[in-house]
Amino acid sequence: MLVSQLKQSIDISASTDVVDRCITDQTLMRRWLNPLLHCEPIGAWSTDVGSRSRFIIQIPLVKPTLYNVVIERSPGLVVWEFQGFFHGRDRWECQPLDRGTHLINHFEFKIPNPVVRWGFNTFAFTLTQKDMQAQLHRLKRLAEAVEKQE
Numbered sequence: 780m781l782v783s784q785l786k787q788s789i790d791i792s793a794s795t796d797v798v799d800r801c802i803t804d805q806t807l808m809r810r811w812l813n814p815l816l817h818c819e820p821i822g823a824w825s826t827d828v829g830s831r832s833r834f835i836i837q838i839p840l841v842k843p844t845l846y847n848v849v850i851e852r853s854p855g856l857v858v859w860e861f862q863g864f865f866h867g868r869d870r871w872e873c874q875p876l877d878r879g880t881h882l883i884n885h886f887e888f889k890i891p892n893p894v895v896r897w898g899f900n901t902f903a904f905t906l907t908q909k910d911m912q913a914q915l916h917r918l919k920r921l922a923e924a925v926e927k928q929e
Contacts, residue, residue, distance in 0.1 A: 793926035811917035
């Protein structure tokens with residue numbers, strides 16, 4: 780089974796601390812995540828290693844769910860590993876720039892069910908790429924607004 784990868788990045792005029800907070804603070808996440816993607820903690824919300832959450836895609840009747848655990852965390856870096864209809868990792872890395880942050884989102888996954896894999900590759904891969912780019916742009920606007928408020 781092949782591993783699919785989507786890697787995108789964006790430069791943000793905000794400190795790595797602010798960008799990191801936008802990625803990991805549950806309230807701020809809701810402002811840039813796709814509105815069809817709902818994130819719920821399992822227990823108390825945290826992005827410490829070992830913390831668990833679930834991402835639920837708000838599709839009527841089906842509501843596919845990915846169960847996540849934080850497997851790597853340091854300032855400016857969080858890696859979620861997930862299980863569900865996909866298996867893989869979502870890595871968010873902040874790299875400091877002279878005037879801001881270079882944010883890299885690396886999403887790698889495999890879809891074990893061949894029917895689901897075919898459906899994703901046929902109908903959703905390109906949409907997922909576009910959605911990831913739109914999320915990065917929403918996150919950029921949010922982080923830059925937060926930076927101005929501080």
